[in-house]
Amino acid sequence: MDSVQVRPMREDDLRSAERASAVTFLEAERSTGRVGGPEAEPRSAVASEQWIDRMRFFLSVDAGGCWVAVDGDEGAAGTVGFAISQNRGRLWFLATYGVLPSHQGRGVGKRLMDAALAHADGRPGIFSSSIHPGATRRYRMAAFSLHPQMQMVGTVDRSTLPAVHGLREGRADDFAWMDELDQELRGAGHGPDHGYLLGTRRLVVSRDGARPGYVYLDDRGRASLLAARHPETAQTLLWEALASSRGSTLVNCITTANEWAIDVGLAARLDIGQEGYIAVRGMPVPAPYLASGHFL
Structure with a gap:
């Protein structure tokens, strides 16, 4: 009899869940990496x-969407x-999901996904997916549409950077209109996620x-979440992110509905490639919008 138990996540599960996540995604990157691409580390x-801190935040905001599978003989x-999934208003998103390679193919992933989807309670949903065949099969069987996404990498050719105008540093008193914009683009505001993101990233x-819009930049100046009402604003915000980048940069989660981002990246001499899917159910792909992997 399978000794694996699927149960709600607890605080004391975070470190072992992080270890499982690190092993799972490293193996996935190594098995799906492109020939000639950088070696997964x-x-x-x-x-x-940082992973533990983000998941602790999700656990504190919406614990009902956070689940783990544990070996009954070893405890946490x-x-x-x-x-790890979350409800924000009428939107559900999956922040992260995985099963150790040694336990794949045993139904553990289905049980975890069933628990997370039950928490959605019929809400439209969105998440960023890898290209793992077993995972994508499960997502499609759960009625998600899989939209191929692209990423752009490289060092920005700084001679291509245009002058940008009309931007300023963001503050907590911007959250109200930002949530209204989120509502337009994806059906629900980010709510408490904005407070967390502002504490860990620069907001422009x-x-x-x-034509309002915003972008969060990580500690390397890379865009980690971008939303705008008009593509021109989105491009201006992305140019600001590229101007802020240091060394090699990354623009992720680009769907065909967001080709405005491809135009900016190619103009900046970045290289383009395919990278997984944006999965949606009961909603269109947001645009102009670049999703965050964990906060969507």
């Missing part, structure tokens, strides 16, 4: 702590799978009354 200690230390906003 283990998650750094800093990145591991034996985490073999995880599904455009407050043009007719």
Whole structure:
């Protein structure tokens, strides 16, 4: 009889869940990496702590969407799978999901996904997916549409950077209109996620009354979540992110509905490639919008 138990996540599961996540995604990257592409590397200690901090935040905001699969003989230390999802208003999103390679093909992933989808309670949903065949099969069987997404990588040719105008540093008092914009683009605001993101990233906003938008930049100046009412505003925000980048940069989660981002990246001399899917159910792909992997 299978000793694996699927149950709600607890605080003391976070470190073992992070270890399971690191192993799962490293193996996935190694098995699906492109020929000639960079070799997948283990998650750094800093990145591991950031993962734990983000999942602790999700657990504090909406614990009902956070699930783990544990080996019954090992307790919390034996985490073999995880599904962290969240409800924001009338939107559900899957922040992260995976099963250790040693436990794949045993129905653990289906049980975790079933628990996370039950928490959605019929809400439209969105998440960023890898190209793992087993996972994508499960997503499609759960009635999600899979939209191929692209990413752009490389060092920005700084001679291509245009002058940008109409932007300023964002503040907590911008959250209200940002949530209204989120509502237009994806059916629900980010709510408490904005507070968390502002504490860990730089926020740049455009407050043009007719064409508002915002972008969060990580500690390397890379765009990690971008939303705008008009493609021109989105392009201006992305140019600001590229101007802020240091060394090699990354623009992720680009769907065909967001080709405005491809035009900017190619103009900046970045290289383009395919990288997984944006999965949606009961909603269109947001645009102009670049999703965050964990916060969508």
